[in-house]
Amino acid sequence: MKKLLYIPIIHNKADLGSLGSQLSLEGEGKYGVSRWQNHLEQVDKSWDEIEVEILKLLKKKSFDRIKIYQDGLPVVGEIGLKIVKDAAEKGSKNFAIIERLLTRGAKLEIAENKEFLLEEYYLLSDIGKAETPEKQLESYLKYQKMSPELLNNRDLYIAAQINRSLNKGEIGIAFFGAAHSILAKLNKDIKTTVVQMFKDDISLKLMNTK
Numbered sequence: 001m002k003k004l005l006y007i008p009i010i011h012n013k014a015d016l017g018s019l020g021s022q023l024s025l026e027g028e029g030k031y032g033v034s035r036w037q038n039h040l041e042q043v044d045k046s047w048d049e050i051e052v053e054i055l056k057l058l059k060k061k062s063f064d065r066i067k068i069y070q071d072g073l074p075v076v077g078e079i080g081l082k083i084v085k086d087a088a089e090k091g092s093k094n095f096a097i098i099e100r101l102l103t104r105g106a107k108l109e110i111a112e113n114k115e116f117l118l119e120e121y122y123l124l125s126d127i128g129k130a131e132t133p134e135k136q137l138e139s140y141l142k143y144q145k146m147s148p149e150l151l152n153n154r155d156l157y158i159a160a161q162i163n164r165s166l167n168k169g170e171i172g173i174a175f176f177g178a179a180h181s182i183l184a185k186l187n188k189d190i191k192t193t194v195v196q197m198f199k200d201d202i203s204l205k206l207m208n209t210k
């Protein structure tokens with residue numbers, strides 16, 4: 001049997017890089033400073049719980065039968081491992097968990113299509129680079145128009161990667177944001193367990209927003 005632990009994720013501040021400060025300001029404005037800071041603390045706590053839950057579900061499974069699929073990661077090998085290591089060192093709990101699983105023998109798989117990620121990156125960059133409010137609105141509307149199809153294309157690719165690379169007797173661990181719709185696109189011979197650990201009120205709202 002093929003098994004998949006599917007983990008819908010909320011990024012912690014370190015995952016967001018340069019966007020983290022801007023998103024925190026927006027979060028504080030929307031929910032209030034105290035409530036938003038509590039949310040960030042709960043997200044970090046949830047990541048700690050995710051690692052405990054993963055190890056509990058894996059029990060005594062051999063880690064060389066574990067394959068990892070990560071949101072936004074289109075490469076493996078030395079470059080992929082460096083991305084994981086660098087992100088973990090910068091405070092990403094998501095990538096820190098992956099790094100520890102890899103040191104125990106798990107294998108990193110290509111999850112995403114680089115071209116799709118670049119297309120999304122350029123669309124978002126155009127919004128930030130817009131020199132006037134009018135151009136910013138134009139870029140934002142363009143992104144809004146194209147993003148559903150782009151996300152669907154990403155999801156089809158991710159599901160195809162999991163379907164292709166996950167073999168009988170193996171367990172996949174998939175970390176993907178709540179906007180993704182991957183599970184329905186997986187082959188029926190993959191038994192999926194959803195590990196939902198982000199349960200504070202703001203996380204639940206973000207999880208239910210598509």
